[in-house]
Amino acid sequence: MDFSLTIMGTASARPVADKYPSAHVLKIHGRLFLIDCGEGTQLQLSRYGFSHVKIDRIFISHLHGDHLFGIFGLVSTMALMGRTAPLYIYAPVGFAEVLAFFMEHFGEGVIFDIIHVPLTSVNPQVIYEGRSVDVSAFGLNHRIDAFGFLFREKEPARNIHKWKIEVDNLTLTEIGALKRGEDVVRANGELLKVEDYTYIPYKGRSFAYCSDTAPFPKLASYLRGVDLLYHEATFAEDLHDMARTTFHSTGAQAASVALEAGVGRLVIGHFSSRYRDLNTILEEARAIFPATEIAREGMKFDIPLIRYSEE
Ligand SMILES: [Zn+2]
Ligand SMILES: [Zn+2]
Incomplete structure (x- = not known):
């Protein structure tokens, strides 16, 4: 009955020495969901012990390279490993063209179906209903179409x-x-x-992912009460203006969203490579929302199951 997030990459824009671009594995009841797939994701999956073939659903927030460039290598490796199970990729509409290009030039050994589910709705919309989890997508506020994701564990029978x-x-x-x-x-x-x-034997758990985005008024209402929120924090407050012009967030802004939404815990990532020391971003965020953690490669965030027993 696990429900955990493991960070594969925390860098924005490009890989640097020890930081990889965005990629995250959400493990729910033994199933692996990959959220974003920056360059080097398949190396990171191996490093942290996740099987490539066990991933059956990939969620791509937007078509910037730091969230996407790893998908070609990953899909090729899946083919080399003899994958036959279909692969579902939830991504903005433009991904169809990217996928067609990849398949035309590199798709020879890919014998499994790749099903692209286009993301279109600005308002929260359910995009996947599984046995143990439902996933919805919602529009973010970035330079190009970008989507956040909300994973909600199904409530068990009473x-x-x-x-x-x-x-x-x-x-x-x-x-x-x-x-x-x-x-x-x-x-x-x-x-x-x-x-x-x-009585409900346990409470359904939830995780939300918001990257990349500048703050916008409706965002907190989409994230109300989630147990764990991952939110980008590309900049510290010293570059507040740059965050605005590039449609990113500061750590403090991510924390304000977490506070307004009443989430349980906040993890911030997607850091600009100009920050060697992330303490300033963390301190600025914690001043607003104390239950904030800095994402680092390989870190795992568990959402514990809270069981209710008979009175
Ligand atoms: Zn990015
Ligand atoms: Zn971006």
């Missing part, structure tokens, strides 16, 4: 309070209805309310 079965002589039909979340009205008019007879 459990019945066992001690109430005997006390109130619940029938199998009544138990079934209550577990499905339906109130029961008995023949004598007695009302059995779902919340009095059942």
